[in-house]
Amino acid sequence: MFAFGEFDTYTIMEMPDNGSAAAVSMAITGSGAVMTRIVVLLTPEEVDTVRQSVDYRPPRR
Numbered sequence: 458m459f460a461f462g463e464f465d466t467y468t469i470m471e472m473p474d475n476g477s478a479a480a481v482s483m484a485i486t487g488s489g490a491v492m493t494r495i496v497v498l499l500t501p502e503e504v505d506t507v508r509q510s511v512d513y514r515p516p517r518r
Contacts, residue, residue, distance in 0.1 A: 464494075 460467060472478040475497065482493045 470478070470481070472481070478495055478497075482495050485491060486493050
């Protein structure tokens, strides 16, 4: 995998929960050596549980 642009490295990690992922991110970022960004990925099963009607109206242009 090659990365060009804003991010030099991508790391995919499986964590037990979002709190654990945030703790790891804060520990790494706290060193000051790197900046991190967390992107939460959903499993197909998680997506199925949130299928519901949402009242969304886009902002007016």
